[in-house]
Amino acid sequence: MRDAGGLAIPGVGGLWRLLRPIRGRLIIACVIGTIGAAASIVPFIAVAQLAQVLLASGAGATAAVWQWGWIAVGALLLRLLCVFVAGGITHFADTRFQLIVRRRMAARLGKVPLGWFTARTSGTVKKSVSDDVLHMHHLVAHTALEIVDGVVVPVVTLAYLFSINGAMSLFVMLPLLVGIGLYGAQLAKVRPRMADYSTAMGEISGTAVEFVQGIGVVKTFGQTGRAYRRFLDATARFMDLMSGVMRSTLRSAALAEVVLAPLTSLVVITAAGAVLSGAGWIPPVDVIPFVLLGLGVTAPLMALFFSATATTQAAEASERVLALLATDTLPESDAPRVPADATIALERVRFSYDGQYAALDGIDLRLEPGTTTALVGRSGSGKTTIAKLIPRFWDPDSGRITLGGVDLRDIASSELHRHVTFVFQDVQLLSTSVTENIRLAKPTATSAEVEAAARAAQIHDRILELPRGYDSVVGDDALFSGGEAQRISIARAFLADPPILVLDEATAFADPESEALIQDALSALAIGRTLLVIAHRLSTIQGADQIAVVDRGCIAERGTHDELLARAGTYATLWANHERSRSWHPEIRPSAESARKVNR
Numbered sequence: 001m002r003d004a005g006g007l008a009i010p011g012v013g014g015l016w017r018l019l020r021p022i023r024g025r026l027i028i029a030c031v032i033g034t035i036g037a038a039a040s041i042v043p044f045i046a047v048a049q050l051a052q053v054l055l056a057s058g059a060g061a062t063a064a065v066w067q068w069g070w071i072a073v074g075a076l077l078l079r080l081l082c083v084f085v086a087g088g089i090t091h092f093a094d095t096r097f098q099l100i101v102r103r104r105m106a107a108r109l110g111k112v113p114l115g116w117f118t119a120r121t122s123g124t125v126k127k128s129v130s131d132d133v134l135h136m137h138h139l140v141a142h143t144a145l146e147i148v149d150g151v152v153v154p155v156v157t158l159a160y161l162f163s164i165n166g167a168m169s170l171f172v173m174l175p176l177l178v179g180i181g182l183y184g185a186q187l188a189k190v191r192p193r194m195a196d197y198s199t200a201m202g203e204i205s206g207t208a209v210e211f212v213q214g215i216g217v218v219k220t221f222g223q224t225g226r227a228y229r230r231f232l233d234a235t236a237r238f239m240d241l242m243s244g245v246m247r248s249t250l251r252s253a254a255l256a257e258v259v260l261a262p263l264t265s266l267v268v269i270t271a272a273g274a275v276l277s278g279a280g281w282i283p284p285v286d287v288i289p290f291v292l293l294g295l296g297v298t299a300p301l302m303a304l305f306f307s308a309t310a311t312t313q314a315a316e317a318s319e320r321v322l323a324l325l326a327t328d329t330l331p332e333s334d335a336p337r338v339p340a341d342a343t344i345a346l347e348r349v350r351f352s353y354d355g356q357y358a359a360l361d362g363i364d365l366r367l368e369p370g371t372t373t374a375l376v377g378r379s380g381s382g383k384t385t386i387a388k389l390i391p392r393f394w395d396p397d398s399g400r401i402t403l404g405g406v407d408l409r410d411i412a413s414s415e416l417h418r419h420v421t422f423v424f425q426d427v428q429l430l431s432t433s434v435t436e437n438i439r440l441a442k443p444t445a446t447s448a449e450v451e452a453a454a455r456a457a458q459i460h461d462r463i464l465e466l467p468r469g470y471d472s473v474v475g476d477d478a479l480f481s482g483g484e485a486q487r488i489s490i491a492r493a494f495l496a497d498p499p500i501l502v503l504d505e506a507t508a509f510a511d512p513e514s515e516a517l518i519q520d521a522l523s524a525l526a527i528g529r530t531l532l533v534i535a536h537r538l539s540t541i542q543g544a545d546q547i548a549v550v551d552r553g554c555i556a557e558r559g560t561h562d563e564l565l566a567r568a569g570t571y572a573t574l575w576a577n578h579e580r581s582r583s584w585h586p587e588i589r590p591s592a593e594s595a596r597k598v599n600r
């Protein structure tokens with residue numbers, strides 16, 4: 001389907017389905033809009049009739065004058081009423097539509113695999129859920145009524161005019177047809193550039209965000225000019241693109257505006273009326289309706305053309321909304337089973353992020369209830385990927401993971417999350433109170449339970465230092481460091497009290513004190529649970545029941561610390577490196593200048 005501006009509306013079938021909850025209202029609005037559009041022509045017809053009556057009978061035809069006068073006023077009021085009611089219906093329908101679509105999106109996002117989010121920035125998701133739904137407003141609230149006006153007004157007008165005189169009507173159509181042709185040509189030039197337009201806009205916002213977010217590191221390395229240049233280059237490319245589009249369309253756009261202007265219609269119709277009435281093809285008095293109505297034929301089309309950009313943007317936004325709503329959800333079993341115990345077993349698990357390179361290539365691993373298993377290995381070896389398959393961030397491409405003897409795919413996700421909790425380093429805190437942030441793990445938890453969890457996670461004292469204690473709002477009067485945020489997530493895990501815990505050992509954020517607190521909290525959390533830990537410092541997992549060395553997506557070695565050292569393999573090498581790094585301290589030599597100062 002094409003919109004009246006000549007631009008294809010993408011995915012119109014999907015859009016039609018998306019509009020289902022408000023389709024009835026839109027159809028009613030269009031029917032009312034059609035009545036209103038037809039009524040908008042009546043005052044012109046009445047005035048034309050009036051002119052004909054007055055010219056034929058002079059001032060004597062008072063009754064007819066009043067009759068046409070009332071018809072004109074009545075039609076005008078009807079038009080206003082229809083515009084008001086139809087516009088009201090589409091706008092209320094749009095409010096409801098936005099609510100429904102946002103709810104559907106939220107419901108969908110709740111079912112997509114957790115891994116889907118790691119591949120997308122929160123900005124992209126926010127754009128679809130918030131901005132794109134908002135951009136669809138034009139499509140829902142305006143476009144349908146604009147199309148109704150753009151079709152009904154010219155069709156009814158021309159039907160009326162043809163009933164008076166066919167030859168004159170063709171002259172009325174002339175500017176309309178030429179204008180449509182010119183605009184069509186213009187839009188055909190613009191349309192292929194719309195994708196470039198979106199890319200260029202994306203580049204501008206991307207480089208702006210990059211510049212602002214990375215300002216710290218950019219300044220540290222003295223690269224402000226370089227990052228700023230990338231933003232400037234993006235804006236320059238956008239300007240080049242827009243200039244190119246404008247250059248290629250300026251002539252046809254200007255010509256179309258001249259052709260569709262009411263003055264042009266007036267000149268063409270008056271000239272044609274003079275010639276045809278001179279030749280006796282039409283009585284001079286019959287030219288009046290053409291002059292009056294001919295001027296209004298092009299107006300609704302002009303309105304449609306002017307809103308073509310908003311309509312196209314709305315159509316593109318609807319495509320993104322539809323794509324998000326079509327995102328694959330995590331398959332849920334129709335007959336879910338309940339795991340027998342807290343044993344986790346990975347059997348010949350293969351997994352690839354891109355369908356080509358195998359991040360995991362035949363992993364066999366068994367986590368017995370109540371034991372600790374540590375994953376160690378070089379960066380990029382696949383430790384995090386193994387850990388994230390257990391709470392079903394993704395499903396394996398082949399092989400299977402079982403919990404208590406049941407394939408994870410056969411366990412209801414609520415049941416799985418009751419059994420498995422994870423504490424990763426990229427902790428997400430919500431903009432709500434500290435209590436609610438912790439309570440996320442167990443909405444029914446009492447304040448005493450929340451506090452007990454916070455104490456166990458070694459974050460209680462820090463919370464009490466906040467202006468409103470547990471009622472302080474994250475991001476408002478509760479600002480947490482990375483290590484503190486991780487302890488909040490540990491408090492959540494205490495509250496959830498799952499039999500299985502997957503955790504990423506803290507490294508990046510923590511200062512020594514915070515790190516010690518995190519380690520204490522994690523040790524307490526681990527007691528009595530099946531624990532899988534991604535170890536970054538081997539000293540913390542020496543006592544693990546089982547250490548699995550991951551290498552290029554495979555388990556290269558497995559055993560206790562002592563067993564693996566005795567094997568003198570990869571683990572022994574990693575351990576030797578670890579020991580060396582522990583004894584390494586940066587040697588800080590005073591510069592000659594500072595040495596002089598000190599000695600002075």
Ligand SMILES: Nc1ncnc2c1ncn2[C@@H]1O[C@H](COP(=O)(O)OP(=O)(O)OP(=O)(O)O)[C@@H](O)[C@H]1O
Binds near residue numbers: 119354380386
């Ligand atoms: N979201 C992703 N999309 C595509 N590839 C990924 C993704 N996450 C990880 N990878 C790739 O999968 C492989 C395993 O990564 P993984 O994060 O599991 O390693 P890791 O051992 O945890 O590394 P590190 O110790 O540095 O965290 C790497 O080659 C990595 O580049």
